[in-house]
Amino acid sequence: MFDKVLIANRGEIACRVALTCRRLGIRTVAVYSEADAHARHVDLCDEAWLIGPAPARESYLRGGRIIDVALHSGAQAIHPGYGFLSENAGFARACEEAGIVFIGPPAAAIEAMGSKSAAKAIMADAGVPLVPGYHGADQEESRLAAAADEIGYPVLIKASAGGGGKGMRRVDRPEDFARELAAARREASASFGDDRVLVEKYLLHPRHIEVQVFADGVGNAVHLFERDCSVQRRHQKVLEEAPAPGMTEARRNEMGQAAVRAAQAIGYVGAGTVEFIAEPDGRFYFMEMNTRLQVEHPVTEMITGEDLVEWQLRVAAGAPLPREQSALELQGHAFEARIYAEDPDNDFLPATGRIRHLRTPETGSDVRIDTGVREGDEVSVHYDPMIAKLVVWGDDRSAALRRLRHALTDFEVVGPTTNTAFLKALAAHPAFAAGEVETGFIEQHRDTLIPEREPASDRVLALACLAEFLRIDEEAADRAARSGDPYSPWHHTTGWVLNDDNHHTLHFRDDGRDVAVTAHYRPGHYLLELPGGETRARGTLGREDRIQADLDGVRLTASVVRDGPHLTILCDGHVHELVCHDPLTVGMEDEVREGSLTAPMPGTVISVTIAEGDTVTEGQALMVLEAMKMEYTIKATTDGVIEHVNFAEGEQVTEGAELLAIRAED
Ligand code: MV4
Numbered sequence: 001m002f003d004k005v006l007i008a009n010r011g012e013i014a015c016r017v018a019l020t021c022r023r024l025g026i027r028t029v030a031v032y033s034e035a036d037a038h039a040r041h042v043d044l045c046d047e048a049w050l051i052g053p054a055p056a057r058e059s060y061l062r063g064g065r066i067i068d069v070a071l072h073s074g075a076q077a078i079h080p081g082y083g084f085l086s087e088n089a090g091f092a093r094a095c096e097e098a099g100i101v102f103i104g105p106p107a108a109a110i111e112a113m114g115s116k117s118a119a120k121a122i123m124a125d126a127g128v129p130l131v132p133g134y135h136g137a138d139q140e141e142s143r144l145a146a147a148a149d150e151i152g153y154p155v156l157i158k159a160s161a162g163g164g165g166k167g168m169r170r171v172d173r174p175e176d177f178a179r180e181l182a183a184a185r186r187e188a189s190a191s192f193g194d195d196r197v198l199v200e201k202y203l204l205h206p207r208h209i210e211v212q213v214f215a216d217g218v219g220n221a222v223h224l225f226e227r228d229c230s231v232q233r234r235h236q237k238v239l240e241e242a243p244a245p246g247m248t249e250a251r252r253n254e255m256g257q258a259a260v261r262a263a264q265a266i267g268y269v270g271a272g273t274v275e276f277i278a279e280p281d282g283r284f285y286f287m288e289m290n291t292r293l294q295v296e297h298p299v300t301e302m303i304t305g306e307d308l309v310e311w312q313l314r315v316a317a318g319a320p321l322p323r324e325q326s327a328l329e330l331q332g333h334a335f336e337a338r339i340y341a342e343d344p345d346n347d348f349l350p351a352t353g354r355i356r357h358l359r360t361p362e363t364g365s366d367v368r369i370d371t372g373v374r375e376g377d378e379v380s381v382h383y384d385p386m387i388a389k390l391v392v393w394g395d396d397r398s399a400a401l402r403r404l405r406h407a408l409t410d411f412e413v414v415g416p417t418t419n420t421a422f423l424k425a426l427a428a429h430p431a432f433a434a435g436e437v438e439t440g441f442i443e444q445h446r447d448t449l450i451p452e453r454e455p456a457s458d459r460v461l462a463l464a465c466l467a468e469f470l471r472i473d474e475e476a477a478d479r480a481a482r483s484g485d486p487y488s489p490w491h492h493t494t495g496w497v498l499n500d501d502n503h504h505t506l507h508f509r510d511d512g513r514d515v516a517v518t519a520h521y522r523p524g525h526y527l528l529e530l531p532g533g534e535t536r537a538r539g540t541l542g543r544e545d546r547i548q549a550d551l552d553g554v555r556l557t558a559s560v561v562r563d564g565p566h567l568t569i570l571c572d573g574h575v576h577e578l579v580c581h582d583p584l585t586v587g588m589e590d591e592v593r594e595g596s597l598t599a600p601m602p603g604t605v606i607s608v609t610i611a612e613g614d615t616v617t618e619g620q621a622l623m624v625l626e627a628m629k630m631e632y633t634i635k636a637t638t639d640g641v642i643e644h645v646n647f648a649e650g651e652q653v654t655e656g657a658e659l660l661a662i663r664a665e666d
Contacts, residue, residue, distance in 0.1 A: 001313065001317045001319075002026055002313065004074055005021055005078070005079055005103070006031065006066070006069060007030055007031070007081065008079065008081065008084065009041075009086075010033070010383065011372030011384065011386070012386065013082055013372075014041035014045075015370070015372050016370050017079050018044040020307055020309040021309075027046045028044070029048070030042050030049070031048070031050075032050060033053060037050070038377070040374055040377075041372055051066060054380065061085065063090070063091040063094055066078065067095060077316055078101070078102055080102070082293060082294060083384070087291055089111045090107075101316050103270070103313065105291045106269060109268050110291045114161075116160050116162055117160035125265065127258075128261055128262045129286060130286055131203065133147070133155075133199050134147035139196055139197070151199065153173060154171060154201075155201060156200045157169045157180060157184040158184075158197060158199075158200065159191065159196070161192035162188060162192060167188035167191055169187075171202075203279055206277045206439055208228070208276075208278075209244045210275045211258075212225065212226075212308075213262070213274055214271055214308075214321055215269050215272070215321075217318060221264055222260065222321060222324065224306065224308075225252065225304070226252060227242045227244070228240065228437055231426065233348065237296065238423070238426065239336070239426055239432075243303065245397060246435055255284055258286070272290065275289065293308060295338070298334070298336055299391060302334035302368070303393070304329070306323070310322075332393055333399070334391060334392065335391070335400050335427075336390065337390045337408060337423045340418060341418055343417040344422040351379065354378050354415050355373060355416065356415040356563055357415065357561040358413055360411055361390075361406070367390075368390075370389040370391065371388035371389070379415070387416075390407055392404045392407055397435065408424045408573065409424065409573030422450060455513060456576050457576075458531060459571065460576045460578075462530060462549070463549055463558050463569050463571060464506075464560065465517050466547065466549055467541065467569075471562070502522075503518055508567075508580055509578065509579040510576075517529060522536075536552050537549065544559075545559045563655070566579055567580055597622070598658050599659055600625075601655050602654050603626050603632070604626050604627070605653060606649065607649055608623050608645060609624075610642050610660075615640075615665075616641070616662065617636065617639050618637065621634070622634050622635060622659075625659075640663050640664040641662065
């Protein structure tokens with residue numbers, strides 16, 4: 001076994017590989033880009049080497065530089081993770097030439113699977129079932145059209161060099177064939193620099209079922225059962241599970257054996273995945289083989305109890321597979337949900353920004369979280385926006401699914417928009433619960449999967465008010481304790497209300513609506529006038545944005561995350577954002593210097609309407625900030641003269657930064 005391994009990746013997979021290495025007593029070398037200097041994978045490894053600027057092609061894709069780091073750090077092997085260099089035959093070969101073990105298959109096996117039509121030919125020879133179709137070398141239009149007639153419409157034209165759905169055209173009628181062929185060729189040549197195509201029978205409602213295989217360098221190969229990854233969006237997997245719903249033991253053996261034959265046909269070594277497309281009746285056909293450890297490998301680990309990274313390390317070090325086929329047992333059911341920084345309301349566009357709050361469900365033998373980020377980290381444009389993989393196990397599918405729904409409810413992210421509500425809707429969908437998974441699932445159920453935004457409930461408003469008042473009280477108490485005169489009546493911790501009848505109104509903006517909640521201070525509680533009636537509220541603030549509340553005798557815990565005037569309330573798996581416009585609460589935390597205006601939240605200065613020396617009047621607009629897609633106008637707090645302006649248009653400001661100062665006019 002190796003003593004030291006370099007991990008040529010970042011994020012959750014680099015962390016996941018590092019943890020297995022640590023368990024096995026293998027020292028780890030991380031590589032990182034300038035953007036990842038404070039990343040979790042850097043901290044988890046024993047040493048970390050800077051390899052370049054943020055863009056992947058200048059850092060994580062620089063094979064030569066990474067091999068140099070391996071040589072200089074004394075690492076004997078490189079684990080490529082997935083993505084980046086993991087399926088780069090040239091890199092695998094360069095490792096070998098440098099005397100470093102590439103923890104993956106031989107370069108020739110990567111190459112053999114790189115071309116779809118070549119891979120299909122190998123698989124046909126090995127007796128692996130293929131979708132009825134034409135994968136030949138003759139690319140004449142007449143030959144391809146004849147093949148389509150023979151196969152029967154609808155057919156699918158695919159790029160031979162392709163993958164991931166690029167250059168795929170469905171053709172329903174013979175008269176459309178020539179036009180679609182020309183389009184497929186253009187796409188194939190633009191995407192892959194190769195305009196060759198193949199023609200297949202178009203399968204309606206297919207499922208994506210893949211088989212995990214493993215081979216060693218001494219002639220053994222096994223499969224570790226299947227995963228169903230049918231629930232996808234534009235070829236991006238969203239939810240994966242093992243085993244596949246409805247799979248029979250006989251079909252499992254048949255698919256497993258076909259996958260093992262596929263691996264053996266190309267002299268495979270290490271972890272691989274053979275993807276099949278399956279028809280509703282269970283018939284299955286080879287699609288492609290992925291020559292790496294896949295993102296969704298944890299569901300296989302959960303149902304087999306094996307650590308696939310440990311298997312990879314052992315096999316790469318020359319050892320035989322840890323288990324024979326007969327010793328592998330499938331137990332229970334597992335799901336993986338991928339939590340992404342993306343916006344389901346905005347066509348799932350990747351979202352970026354700082355993770356202000358991250359609270360994850362309790363983990364253990366049945367709930368696992370693989371992640372590369374921590375609270376405070378930035379999700380940048382440079383890398384995949386996956387925040388975490390949530391993996392759960394249960395005795396059977398419904399037990400596992402219940403656990404998934406529960407764990408998703410407890411998964412809180414504030415900062416970049418995420419797909420957690422979408423994942424929850426999927427996990428709660430009756431058709432999903434019934435195991436009716438197929439590749440068109442999300443499209444088919446689109447309307448019921450993207451929840452409508454609802455107005456803040458009374459419970460949410462009550463939590464927001466309670467959190468604000470408790471915070472103000474705490475800050476008053478802090479100030480009192482810090483001051484030289486802690487008993488001064490001005491520091492009364494419960495005296496936030498100085499008006500006559502002890503009430504105060506908070507104004508919230510809730511997705512375009514204004515909601516006002518008046519709170520009356522009563523001994524031991526607040527009496528809140530909520531839209532739906534009065535509520536007695538009391539509670540305490542905990543650490544990490546937690547609040548314990550008692551609302552009319554109902555006890556509950558929630559998270560309330562504050563970012564300047566923005567409040568995010570996370571309760572019962574619902575996330576609600578409110579903006580609190582209240583002169584009493586905003587900016588109470590610090591004794592603000594008279595005439596000094598500070599940024600209420602981090603953002604960008606989008607305009608500055610005054611200059612130093614200008615005379616301004618109270619209420620005059622001075623500067624506009626933009627944060628989280630909202631604009632804030634900074635207004636003069638007093639009549640006076642602008643003493644200095646600290647930021648110009650286009651500059652970034654951090655929360656609390658002094659924007660400008662006004663010398664008050666007496
Ligand atoms: C197909 C198909 C229907 N019929 N081939 C999409 C990506 C590529 N790896 C293969 N894909 C498909 N091939 C035939 N003959 C439907 C798809 C397909 C798909 C396959 C697996 C998972 C998700 C998918 C989503 C859309 C289309």
